Amino acid sequence: MSLEKENHVLIIYPHPDDEAFGVSGSIMAYRDMGVPVTYACLTYGDMGRNIGNPPVTREALSKLRKAEQLEAARLMDLDVKFLDYRDKTLEFEDKDLLRSDIKKVIDETKPSRLITFYPGYSVHPDHEATAEAVLDVVAEMDEADRPTLTLVAFDKRTFDDLGEPTLQTDISEYAERKREVLAAHKSQTERLLIELCKDTQFSKEARERWFEKENFYYYDINDWISKEKE
Template identity: 45%
Template sequence: MERHVLVVFPHPDDETFGTGGTIASFTKAGVPVTYACGTLGQMGRNMGKPFFATRETLSEVREKELRAACDALGIKDLRLLGLRDKTIEFEDREVIADQLLSIIEELNPSLIITHYPGFAVHPDHNALGAACVRAVEKLPVAKRPVVYGHAFARNREEFIGSPDVTIDIHDVAETKLEAVRAHRSQSENVIARFEEALKNKEAAAQFGPSMFTESFYTMKFA
């Protein structure tokens, strides 16, 4: 049983699409989960289908969606880091690492879930994941939590092998779906596929492995 789980991702919906089932599994078991969300995704391209958000209102819309998704997943503690969407790679990594280190020292989590630097596709994913890893490196070795890296670049297994942690989320798939629905501006184009995948195995197989399993790499430190 984990003591406390800290999730560190840059965008509203990162916590849901890739790791929502894992988070729900922890909260269902009574493990507290804190989500440190880097940005409000204000530069995202999806505005709903049909559109119901604009560039000016998107940050407000996505924050409301994020809070609803956190409620669905059982996340009681949401920390907004206040970073700017699509610019994290240009920020001072040490400054962000120190911001995360402060949260880590406050919460003393036994597990951190973040993006695997270099293998998480989006520059914001890779940059915040790297800052999170740097924050953990600043801790004494004996006080470092386990860190799971979420990687989904197509070449990941060529360079870092197969994931060493796979979590079955069948029991919380409906909870994950509720969180997906909460991120309406980002999910309306895929929600029908999620719903169909829950109904039959063939649709689930076509959707991909993340429907009922979520996989991670245990990060290694020097």
């Protein structure tokens, strides 16, 4: 399915490289259409599982991953806003403050489409906290101002619980550029990209998952509002 022309696309994720795996092909497609795209990255990923090669300190990793994100953004012609939260702490942050900071970005960019994780299906606590905060903010917006919510789910239960994606974009023409974007996040992806070059079942499935299509689910904010009232 082809992407539609948008006034502005806003992506809100917690970590550098979150955008690279699930949506970078779509980002580049939007940019080729002339659509402004902004990535609000909540943390610098300083608690990432991989600490670089050669290894670096957590403080240095924060600076390294910020630089990697900026390079990835350059490759995609993407605007990046860092919100300066600490990695792996979002579920413990002041919820009002987190929502306020997210609201500021939404008010500033006025997106017609907003991409974030699908709550309950995004595996990592930071992913879940981000998704919940975003939906809380959108739920409080005037209905006429709300962006179309396009969510990413990758929990192993996704297809059983949510069914087939409601939006699936063919990104095969962006496959090589997406590899370059992933490679820009070298501290986190170097080993993975080496594995993807091997002839294994894992690498075959990963190449299909990341370099052929990107999957999204449209989300009705009224479902979230109803859930919060339960």
